[in-house]
Amino acid sequence: MCSQIVNAQFLTASDTSESSVKRYKSIINANKEIVEFIEYSLAQKGLPKHLRNLALIESHFDRKITSGAGAVGVWQFMTAHANQYGLTEQNRTDLYKSTKTATVSLTNLYKKYNNWVTVVAAYNCGEGNIAKAMASAGSTQYHIFYKFLPEETINHVKKYLNACYATGELQSVLSNYNSSRMNTVFFVNGGSRKDLGGLSETEINAGFNLNIIADELDVEVDKLLSWNPGINEELQQKGESTLHLPTDLMPDFLLRKNKILSRSIKEGHTSNTKQ
Template sequence: MKFWAKPYFDLYDHILSANGVPITLKYLSVIESHLQPNLVSWAGAVGPWQLMPYEAQRFGLKNNKYVDERTDFIKSTEVAAKLLKELYAEFGDWLLVVAAYNGGVGRVKQAIEKAKSKSFWDIQYFLPEETRNHVKKYIATHYIFENNGGVTTLTAQEVQQYFNVPAEQRTAITSADSTLCSVEISGRYNAALICKQLQILPAYFNQLNPGFAAQLASGKKYIMYLPKEKKNLFEATKQQILEQSIQQLLLGSPVAY
């Protein structure tokens, strides 16, 4: 799937990014449907994002005996992105978003109330087995495709506790809002040089951009996330950064930050 699904993942990246949703949530579609557009679940969910009929209708997708737009990759991803953003506004925690996407908002709220906690790891056994396993499958799939975890595989508390970044930047990491922008790049950019030039903490940059070095090293383009206020500076200095990155690659010495 890492190879044949690339066109679908590229599509997901652009739509999720445009809606302010972390692009790694594309892996939710992997466990929902294995990217099969005509898949129908026992509950009546359809398409690559396994949307229920009432969700399709709520977001304006056609769903009748003649056409079911839940099978359309573009339209269903637009709806999934809006739904994920809506769920994040409700829970403020991406693991709870994945749980609610599978089991429903009501079940997650009930589990939170019973556990007296908002951590997935505390509430999981108050959720249906299918839902708690769904979240774990998402985490595992993220690790398989990215070779590590990320913002969407941590609880909100873990993000705040373990990321060594200022409070204002934590908000950018944990929120699906308009504080971030995406820039498509190619070439052997050095992450440390980007951080140094833009004055971004490396831990923050790495969490926003998992798999950065590996994808660029393979010759592929990469959609890089930056704080919006850093975009103009990057555009103005990107050629300089790239030249320095290539020189650094040839010299083989680490960048001092």
């Protein structure tokens, strides 16, 4: 019970002062046309309007701003992130093209993480850092793994929650976070691989025995294979594959990963191929 209270306190606005609220609101009011365009673009993609606050804390809606790290424009795209989505170096300052790219990036991140708090963190520090933090914490839940993220990212999420408090959208963000924690596993029951909403992913190599993974996680091998169609073939052909597990099981796998690998090597992994 105590940890739930701590978590609830952590995932909330850290600055609800009148001056903070006024500051965020005044930046929005000073950039009404840009804000309206961003909100329209988000709505077109079925994304919540509160994501306009990501541009608010990233750049204060300044298209010409360049950060010390070299991130450019309203959405503060780094070159690599921009290139990933076909946004050229020059077009990072183009409001229309960069916003279109940001909506695609945010949609993809949400499909992967299923809550906006983790999406904001991933947008700031990259998916690789999120994966490392989750592995270090043995959890896919932001309020547990955040301690392993860069300080700048932790502060970025705090700023986002403060901005959402200022715009009256904090409750929506927190409700989304809590419902994703409670409901992710139900999306996959009897589930289809097409909807990875409730599945988290990690990389494994051919040293892992799927039967032992199933045994350690106390799930049926058939269920494990239903979450991972084609995994046997991929492990045999490439020697590695992405393993998908329900979000609530992933921390258990990460915590026992070394033990599972040791058992797999000890007991042999030829039983991966299931007839």
